[in-house]
Amino acid sequence: MVPVPRSPTPSRRPRHRAEDGTRSRTQRRPADGPATTATVQCHSATASFFLPPRVGPGPVVAKKTKKAAPPTACPFRVPDAFGDHPGGQTSLELGRQSARPGTLFLSLHLGHDLDGKIATECRRRGVTMPSRGPLYTEIHKMVSTIRRDHPYQHWVFVCWCLLTTVMLPATFLLFQLEPTLLRAIAVAFWFSTYMVNVFHTRHHKGGNLYRNAALNAVTEPLYDLIECVFAVTSENWRDNHCGSHHVYTNDADDWDVKSPHPILRLVEAQSKHWYHAYQWLYVPLALSMVTATYPFDNLLLSKAYLRPKRWLFFAIWVALAIVLPYLNHGWRGLGHVALMYVTVSIIMGYSFQVSHNHRTLRCGDRAGTPAPYDPKGPIDIDAWLRLQIEESVSWGGYWSTLVWGGLNMQIEHHICPGHDTTLYYFISLELKKICAKYGIRYTYEPSLVTAVRQYHRDLYHMGQ
Numbered sequence: 001m002v003p004v005p006r007s008p009t010p011s012r013r014p015r016h017r018a019e020d021g022t023r024s025r026t027q028r029r030p031a032d033g034p035a036t037t038a039t040v041q042c043h044s045a046t047a048s049f050f051l052p053p054r055v056g057p058g059p060v061v062a063k064k065t066k067k068a069a070p071p072t073a074c075p076f077r078v079p080d081a082f083g084d085h086p087g088g089q090t091s092l093e094l095g096r097q098s099a100r101p102g103t104l105f106l107s108l109h110l111g112h113d114l115d116g117k118i119a120t121e122c123r124r125r126g127v128t129m130p131s132r133g134p135l136y137t138e139i140h141k142m143v144s145t146i147r148r149d150h151p152y153q154h155w156v157f158v159c160w161c162l163l164t165t166v167m168l169p170a171t172f173l174l175f176q177l178e179p180t181l182l183r184a185i186a187v188a189f190w191f192s193t194y195m196v197n198v199f200h201t202r203h204h205k206g207g208n209l210y211r212n213a214a215l216n217a218v219t220e221p222l223y224d225l226i227e228c229v230f231a232v233t234s235e236n237w238r239d240n241h242c243g244s245h246h247v248y249t250n251d252a253d254d255w256d257v258k259s260p261h262p263i264l265r266l267v268e269a270q271s272k273h274w275y276h277a278y279q280w281l282y283v284p285l286a287l288s289m290v291t292a293t294y295p296f297d298n299l300l301l302s303k304a305y306l307r308p309k310r311w312l313f314f315a316i317w318v319a320l321a322i323v324l325p326y327l328n329h330g331w332r333g334l335g336h337v338a339l340m341y342v343t344v345s346i347i348m349g350y351s352f353q354v355s356h357n358h359r360t361l362r363c364g365d366r367a368g369t370p371a372p373y374d375p376k377g378p379i380d381i382d383a384w385l386r387l388q389i390e391e392s393v394s395w396g397g398y399w400s401t402l403v404w405g406g407l408n409m410q411i412e413h414h415i416c417p418g419h420d421t422t423l424y425y426f427i428s429l430e431l432k433k434i435c436a437k438y439g440i441r442y443t444y445e446p447s448l449v450t451a452v453r454q455y456h457r458d459l460y461h462m463g464q
Contacts, residue, residue, distance in 0.1 A: 076102040076130045087418070088206025094238060100247050102130035106381050107246070110136070110416040111143030133382035135438055142430045143416055143423075150426055157420040158210055160402060161201075164193045165219060168226070176320070179329055179336035188343035191230070191291075195348060197405035197421065199227060203234050204242065204417040228313040229320070231291075233298050246417060250356055250391040257356075260286075265462050266357060276463035280456045287349030292341045295321075354451040355410035357458045358393045360443045386440055388414040393454075394428055395445040401425040411442065 078095040085092055091108060095101040109118055114129075122129050132140070168190040175183040202209040202223065210216055227233060244255035250267070251257070257266050263286050265276045279286075295317040299310050325333030392410040400408045406421030407413065412428050413421075435442040445451040 079125050091206035106130055108418045110140050135382040146426045153422045154420050157422050161198050168194050179333050184336045184340040187340050191344050192347040196407045229317050232294050279463045280459035288342045288345050290345040290349055351407055354455045358454050359458050361391050390441050393443045395451040398425045
């Protein structure tokens with residue numbers, strides 16, 4: 001979905017769920033406990049994913065059913081101090097703030113040495129590792145094998161990110177010297193490539209993009225400058241994307257579902273207005289200037305430690321995106337800047353939106369079937385994995401995966417978001433077999449064009 005933060009700490013007020021899991025708008029569930037305790041509940045029974053669909057347009061009616069036994073507590077906690085954590089300090093802080101630190105722990109470590117170095121470190125720090133199920137265990141083993149069998153993919157990923165790091169400033173400099181149509185498109189392409197490869201992956205990895213301390217140290221100042229001036233500050237994005245979207249995927253409390261509303265209606269729980277009947281037509285216009293709002297979001301929503309510098313970053317953006325193009329090239333310069341922003345917004349907007357908007361997804365919300373879990377309560381890791389797979393769309397092949405930073409392999413990205421992106425293509429080949437074995441729906445489109453077509457069909461139906 002389009003990462004457009006509107007608040008650094010989004011309000012995710014949960015809706016009450018009846019005993020059978022249906023939503024109710026007239027009741028509220030008690031607030032969650034303090035996030036600072038960073039504990040997680042684990043249970044062994046996976047809720048049913050095969051409840052019968054509702055027929056007709058009426059609301060879902062809660063039925064009186066017997067309450068299930070409370071889940072077994074699994075006392076996972078994030079360590080208070082872990083200075084040399086390989087995944088960086090931001091991942092630890094995200095886990096401390098989350099109601100599901102165990103889910104984050106297992107997803108970020110899927111495919112890594114869980115039973116070796118990670119287990120040893122957990123024992124040394126007195127941390128009880130979260131429970132794993134058979135589905136998680138099989139996927140974990142498969143991803144570990146893929147990483148071992150394709151070590152060269154790390155260097156493919158590193159070279160592509162470094163090429164992007166060079167090409168983005170170079171094309172932007174040429175664009176400033178003489179803005180043309182081709183140069184505007186080139187800047188849009190490399191900025192989009194930067195966002196989905198460097199920015200997106202870097203912050204999912206906790207800043208450890210290259211797994212090389214020297215290379216990370218050399219590139220980090222440039223990346224921070226690009227993101228604070230032209231993109232989204234990492235803190236705002238991490239709270240909304242990693243802490244909300246990746247944990248509560250496609251629920252109405254998912255920030256990436258909430259933020260486009262009321263312009264776009266993506267789930268049944270959202271209010272419907274007359275103009276939503278035409279959203280499948282006006283969505284390109286709605287997406288066309290999304291990236292132009294990033295500097296304003298950074299100015300208004302920056303975290304406390306960035307606030308003294310926010311006016312400086314905003315002033316740099318105004319100078320580079322407005323003042324210099326106008327002084328050097330007049331209205332023609334500003335027109336090419338606008339074209340560049342429209343192009344990059346369309347590329348990024350569709351790249352994110354097609355990932356979770358498809359007629360086969362959100363079956364619980366759209367067909368009237370209750371969601372299989374309480375979005376703020378405990379969840380079995382296998383149930384969570386199944387949810388990630390069934391609420392995401394993958395499209396394209398290896399070259400699409402390279403260029404789009406694995407964003408096209410959204411299913412694979414959601415179950416293990418901290419890997420080198422080109423690995424997701426190889427993971428997808430084996431994951432399809434595992435999904436067939438466990439009876440899990442795997443939604444795949446052959447290309448971005450077909451994925452966009454399905455996205456527009458979805459918008460049409462959601463507006464009717």
